[in-house]
Amino acid sequence: MAQPVKPARTSSATAQRHRVRQDLAAAAMHLFASQGYEATTVDEIAAAAGVARRTFFRHFRSKEEAIFPDHDDTLVRVGEVLESAEPHEHPLDTVCRGITEVLRMYAEAPEVSVERYRLTREIPILREREIASVARYERLFTRYLLGHFDESAHRDGDDDPLLAEVAASAVVAAHNHVLRRWLRAGGKGDVEAQLDHAFVVIKDTFGTGIGGGRALPAAPPATVSTTGEVVIAVARTNASPAEVMRTIEKALKGA
Amino acid sequence: MAQPVKPARTSSATAQRHRVRQDLAAAAMHLFASQGYEATTVDEIAAAAGVARRTFFRHFRSKEEAIFPDHDDTLVRVGEVLESAEPHEHPLDTVCRGITEVLRMYAEAPEVSVERYRLTREIPILREREIASVARYERLFTRYLLGHFDESAHRDGDDDPLLAEVAASAVVAAHNHVLRRWLRAGGKGDVEAQLDHAFVVIKDTFGTGIGGGRALPAAPPATVSTTGEVVIAVARTNASPAEVMRTIEKALKGA
DNA sequence: TGCCGGGTGGCACCGCGTGCCATACCGTGA
DNA sequence: TCACGGTATGGCACGCGGTGCCACCCGGCA
Numbered sequence: 001m002a003q004p005v006k007p008a009r010t011s012s013a014t015a016q017r018h019r020v021r022q023d024l025a026a027a028a029m030h031l032f033a034s035q036g037y038e039a040t041t042v043d044e045i046a047a048a049a050g051v052a053r054r055t056f057f058r059h060f061r062s063k064e065e066a067i068f069p070d071h072d073d074t075l076v077r078v079g080e081v082l083e084s085a086e087p088h089e090h091p092l093d094t095v096c097r098g099i100t101e102v103l104r105m106y107a108e109a110p111e112v113s114v115e116r117y118r119l120t121r122e123i124p125i126l127r128e129r130e131i132a133s134v135a136r137y138e139r140l141f142t143r144y145l146l147g148h149f150d151e152s153a154h155r156d157g158d159d160d161p162l163l164a165e166v167a168a169s170a171v172v173a174a175h176n177h178v179l180r181r182w183l184r185a186g187g188k189g190d191v192e193a194q195l196d197h198a199f200v201v202i203k204d205t206f207g208t209g210i211g212g213g214r215a216l217p218a219a220p221p222a223t224v225s226t227t228g229e230v231v232i233a234v235a236r237t238n239a240s241p242a243e244v245m246r247t248i249e250k251a252l253k254g255a
Numbered sequence: 256m257a258q259p260v261k262p263a264r265t266s267s268a269t270a271q272r273h274r275v276r277q278d279l280a281a282a283a284m285h286l287f288a289s290q291g292y293e294a295t296t297v298d299e300i301a302a303a304a305g306v307a308r309r310t311f312f313r314h315f316r317s318k319e320e321a322i323f324p325d326h327d328d329t330l331v332r333v334g335e336v337l338e339s340a341e342p343h344e345h346p347l348d349t350v351c352r353g354i355t356e357v358l359r360m361y362a363e364a365p366e367v368s369v370e371r372y373r374l375t376r377e378i379p380i381l382r383e384r385e386i387a388s389v390a391r392y393e394r395l396f397t398r399y400l401l402g403h404f405d406e407s408a409h410r411d412g413d414d415d416p417l418l419a420e421v422a423a424s425a426v427v428a429a430h431n432h433v434l435r436r437w438l439r440a441g442g443k444g445d446v447e448a449q450l451d452h453a454f455v456v457i458k459d460t461f462g463t464g465i466g467g468g469r470a471l472p473a474a475p476p477a478t479v480s481t482t483g484e485v486v487i488a489v490a491r492t493n494a495s496p497a498e499v500m501r502t503i504e505k506a507l508k509g510a
Numbered sequence: 511t512g513c514c515g516g517g518t519g520g521c522a523c524c525g526c527g528t529g530c531c532a533t534a535c536c537g538t539g540a
Numbered sequence: 541t542c543a544c545g546g547t548a549t550g551g552c553a554c555g556c557g558g559t560g561c562c563a564c565c566c567g568g569c570a
Binding site: 296297298309312316317318 | 555556557558559
């Protein structure tokens with residue numbers, strides 16, 4: 001593992017660069033886990049990956065970043081998810097799909113995520129680093145909601161920015177909670193389903209606001225007849241127009 | 256300002272230590288604002304405050320911390336607010352009083368807060384530092400809510416930890432929003448009243464959940480009909496779903 | 511007067527992060 | 541096949557943040 005890795009013959013230059021980056025990240029994780037974060041120098045990481053110290057900093061801006069090699073790419077992917085959302089989708093649902101993308105990144109390598117979680121709990125610097133990374137997603141969501149709340153039906157006046165920030169924060173908090181619980185459990189189980197369930201719980205609890213989406217109880221929110229007519233009855237009126245719209249849309253799609 | 260400050264005669268040793276700390280913080284703020292953060296070395300800060308470089312690190316753990324000298328004390332004070340809360344008070348209200356304590360810290364020195372805000376927007380390291388500081392309050396609130404939700408009347412089963420985290424996050428998000436808006440406005444106006452208003456808005460919007468305390472208004476602003484029900488009939492079904500949506504939306508807005 | 515403890519100054523040291531330049535490698539075109 | 545330009549790398553030096561260590565000063569106390 002600490003040996004310099006010979007280049008694979010089939011790799012191009014950019015693939016080789018990716019390989020070096022992955023080797024560095026793996027070496028860093030291994031050394032941090034085995035001998036501690038502070039006791040590990042960048043020189044050791046570089047040596048373990050078979051490259052020079054200077055090369056390490058060409059791949060990672062700092063020593064801490066070697067533990068979170070995927071946040072930058074994930075942030076871009078989440079941004080693409082938001083940009084490519086269908087115009088009819090409720091902005092909050094879009095944001096939920098966005099944060100799910102983040103969760104998926106963790107879930108793709110459970111053992112690495114669990115070990116990294118152990119480190120971030122012990123080393124304050126790493127903890128702050130991760131908090132800062134998650135805050136970037138939250139800012140992205142807040143900006144997105146800010147730009148899409150006014151397109152939606154509901155109209156809360158000057159409180160939209162506040163609600164956008166609170167909503168983004170709530171979605172991220174749900175993600176954090178589900179993720180950490182999953183990590184504490186050792187990375188076992190379908191974490192993505194757990195996050196969806198958390199969204200349902202939140203929408204059930206706070207749903208009368210801008211949460212939307214949850215089917216109204218007791219009576220199906222929308223019934224579609226086969227006679228060439230559509231009759232939609234919404235029982236609860238204190239739902240926002242946006243929620244009404246979204247519920248109707250779901251029913252239309254199901255028909 | 257860069258001169259070594261002579262000790263006041265009436266000050267004890269500990270008061271003198273506080274004075275040195277304040278001088279260092281003031282010198283740091285002044286230098287950061289005048290010549291930039293990265294361009295300012297700890298040696299310069301110490302020299303401007305009339306002490307040795309080593310003394311700087313006896314008062315602040317790092318260079319960044321010199322800009323946020325009050326977060327540690329404030330965190331302790333917020334903890335005391337939570338601990339000394341009356342048992343009858345709703346936990347969420349207690350947490351709101353806690354975050355208000357944080358806001359008050361900023362509001363006590365508006366010009367310093369505004370200048371610091373300008374710096375934190377430009378220097379990523381300082382931004383991350385502040386995010387980490389605020390996250391500490393959020394963690395404190397989450398733990399508090401976790402320990403006090405079961406004492407409350409409502410009972411949501413295993414979802415309490417999730418709701419605690421989301422609620423704490425929402426309160427902090429509201430604080431962040433109000434604070435930043437106030438800072439962008441130059442630190443003018445009654446920011447504490449604005450925060451209280453934000454709490455009202457949030458409780459009105461999400462109030463049916465664990466928001467507690469605040470009674471839901473008879474008809475939320477999003478109310479569509481006065482009968483408590485909305486019935487929408489769309490005659491033609493072979494219209495595209497998008498057209499149906501537009502028609503419904505029009506009807507909702509007209510109501 | 512001697513002692514004691516906390517704050518300080520000064521020094522040395524480690525390690526992170528960056529700038530700079532020479533070098534090796536790879537793909538491209540003649 | 542060779543030359544060439546762009547790119548990743550190695551190696552070196554430097555600045556600076558942060559820490560450990562020791563000597564010093566100074567106020568309190570017997």
